[in-house]
Amino acid sequence: MIRMVDVYKRYQKDYSALKGISLHVAKGEFVFITGPSGAGKTTLLKLIYCEEQADRGEIRVNGLNLARLRRGSIPYLRRNIGVVFQDFKLIRSKSVFDNIAFALRVIGASKKEMKRRAWDVLRRVGLQHKINGYPLRLSGGEQQRVAIARALVNDPVILIADEPTGNLDAVVAEEIMEILNEIHMRGTTVLVATHDMNIVERMNKRVIRLENGRCVSDSALSDVPASGSEVVGRV
Amino acid sequence: MVFADLVYFVQEGARSIRHNKFISVVAIVTIAFALMIFGAFLIVYTNVSHMTEGWVRQVEVTAYVREDFDPDRVDEIKKILWENREISRVQFVSKEEALARFQSGHENAAYLLDGLEGNPLPASFEIGLSKSARSQGAVDQLVRKLSQIPDFEEVQYGKEWTRSLMTFLNILRLIGFTLGGLLGVAILFIIANTVRLTVYARRDELAVMRLIGATNNFIRGPFLMEGLFQGLIGAVLSLITLFGIYHYWVPKLKHSAGVLLMQEISISFLSISMLSWIVVAGMVLGFFGSLMSLGRFLKI
Ligand SMILES: Nc1ncnc2c1ncn2[C@@H]1O[C@H](COP(=O)(O)OP(=O)(O)OP(=O)(O)O)[C@@H](O)[C@H]1O
Numbered sequence: 001m002i003r004m005v006d007v008y009k010r011y012q013k014d015y016s017a018l019k020g021i022s023l024h025v026a027k028g029e030f031v032f033i034t035g036p037s038g039a040g041k042t043t044l045l046k047l048i049y050c051e052e053q054a055d056r057g058e059i060r061v062n063g064l065n066l067a068r069l070r071r072g073s074i075p076y077l078r079r080n081i082g083v084v085f086q087d088f089k090l091i092r093s094k095s096v097f098d099n100i101a102f103a104l105r106v107i108g109a110s111k112k113e114m115k116r117r118a119w120d121v122l123r124r125v126g127l128q129h130k131i132n133g134y135p136l137r138l139s140g141g142e143q144q145r146v147a148i149a150r151a152l153v154n155d156p157v158i159l160i161a162d163e164p165t166g167n168l169d170a171v172v173a174e175e176i177m178e179i180l181n182e183i184h185m186r187g188t189t190v191l192v193a194t195h196d197m198n199i200v201e202r203m204n205k206r207v208i209r210l211e212n213g214r215c216v217s218d219s220a221l222s223d224v225p226a227s228g229s230e231v232v233g234r235v
Numbered sequence: 236m237v238f239a240d241l242v243y244f245v246q247e248g249a250r251s252i253r254h255n256k257f258i259s260v261v262a263i264v265t266i267a268f269a270l271m272i273f274g275a276f277l278i279v280y281t282n283v284s285h286m287t288e289g290w291v292r293q294v295e296v297t298a299y300v301r302e303d304f305d306p307d308r309v310d311e312i313k314k315i316l317w318e319n320r321e322i323s324r325v326q327f328v329s330k331e332e333a334l335a336r337f338q339s340g341h342e343n344a345a346y347l348l349d350g351l352e353g354n355p356l357p358a359s360f361e362i363g364l365s366k367s368a369r370s371q372g373a374v375d376q377l378v379r380k381l382s383q384i385p386d387f388e389e390v391q392y393g394k395e396w397t398r399s400l401m402t403f404l405n406i407l408r409l410i411g412f413t414l415g416g417l418l419g420v421a422i423l424f425i426i427a428n429t430v431r432l433t434v435y436a437r438r439d440e441l442a443v444m445r446l447i448g449a450t451n452n453f454i455r456g457p458f459l460m461e462g463l464f465q466g467l468i469g470a471v472l473s474l475i476t477l478f479g480i481y482h483y484w485v486p487k488l489k490h491s492a493g494v495l496l497m498q499e500i501s502i503s504f505l506s507i508s509m510l511s512w513i514v515v516a517g518m519v520l521g522f523f524g525s526l527m528s529l530g531r532f533l534k535i
């Protein structure tokens with residue numbers, strides 16, 4: 001589903017955010033990406049849905065080689081990937097319903113379809129009662145759920161969540177993880193970036209750890225090479 | 236593009252205009268003003284060219300016959316003349332008719348003829364030209380040809396006069412193109428700027444749209460509609476204002492011009508096709524002005 005081979009990414013000349021990442025995530029897997037702040041977790045995720053382009057190395061997502069992807073095809077790739085952004089990226093001027101329906105609007109769904117699926121997905125994240133609320137009037141946990149609902153509404157094959165429990169208390173964080181787990185149970189490939197080790201330990205899933213732009217461990221592998229430039233993960 | 240998308244673009248474009256009322260109104264009024272100037276010019280141009288076209292049509296070649304011309308040969312000469320395809324009308328004016336015309340045209344000046352014996356006015360053939368022959372070159376050529384006919388003493392036509400009229404119309408047309416071009420560019424920039432402001436105000440939203448898989452065309456749609464609407468509303472507004480002015484001023488203008496030219500003149504408003512062209516121009520300019528401002532904002 002997602003394969004990276006020796007991927008490098010730098011934002012500034014003398015500093016690389018990712019230095020030779022190689023990994024493979026199979027269809028239907030649930031994977032945590034952990035690591036300290038600045039390790040490159042968000043960068044790694046951005047490469048997958050093409051918000052950033054790798055400088056070197058090969059990335060394949062859903063069978064597509066991203067380096068060869070035409071610009072015009074990027075929107076269609078993104079429709080298969082639901083992303084829960086670290087900063088939510090909800091549209092403030094739109095209601096909860098409209099934020100979610102908008103993801104359907106963008107891909108040309110009918111009004112009826114929009115209603116049905118937005119409603120359905122809001123129920124899954126337990127937010128039906130806030131359907132007419134506005135993002136700025138919601139709690140952090142609620143905004144997070146709206147963001148998840150929007151990511152889910154197109155039935156993506158891959159769900160990417162960047163710090164979905166970022167500044168939520170333990171109880172709400174638990175609920176959010178429960179939702180993500182349920183999505184995983186339905187067969188979606190789920191990637192979660194987090195530095196919340198409590199949650200990672202409790203969930204007992206595959207964990208890939210980044211440090212300083214390198215893969216330093218992968219729970220799916222018995223032996224972890226010291227150098228990040230070799231193939232590190234394969235399931 | 237699906238029909239539902241188009242509906243969405245229209246709704247969003249209209250919403251954006253309502254949302255940014257002040258700036259939209261400023262843009263629309265400016266566009267209306269620019270198009271009004273152009274429309275006013277068009278009215279002047281079409282009327283002047285229409286009026287002068289009437290004059291040009293009156294311009295005809297007059298062939299004065301020799302003093303000893305035998306009136307029995309009129310039909311014979313007519314036949315010769317008709318062989319020229321440029322000629323659309325031939326009329327013989329006898330000496331008597333010429334005199335009668337002169338007298339009725341100069342009632343107060345009949346004394347001019349008093350001292351003369353007999354009728355000093357020559358008979359003539361008045362020759363109308365078909366439309367295709369009204370270029371300067373064609374007229375010159377025809378006149379040269381007619382001058383060879385021995386029965387003609389002199390062949391005349393309003394050479395200088397038509398030439399300066401043509402020049403005048405050409406200059407007017409040139410001014411029109413320049414004016415239209417300048418105003419068009421101005422409108423393009425006005426719309427580009429207002430749309431740029433709305434794009435800028437909503438850039439976060441656009442970034443989100445991009446990230447959730449909206450195509451560039453989908454992101455552009457509402458803004459193109461916004462520009463198109465501004466152009467459309469501006470154009471309609473300009474035409475309404477122009478018609479108001481026309482309706483109010485033209486009767487007065489007609490009156491004073493009539494007094495001045497001693498002739499009934501008619502000043503018509505823009506034709507339906509011109510009205511629609513102005514509206515279409517407004518919309519097209521709005522669309523492309525908007526497109527211009529979107530280019531640099533839309534990268535994935
Ligand atoms: N757009 C950018 N321009 C320049 N540098 C960037 C940009 N985005 C990230 N970086 C740098 O790249 C490195 C990795 O950033 P990244 O956001 O991937 O870290 P992270 O692991 O997601 O951190 P956090 O846990 O704080 O979210 C950081 O040093 C960061 O400063």
Ligand SMILES: [Mg+2]
Pocket residue numbers: 041042043086162163
């Ligand atoms: Mg991050």
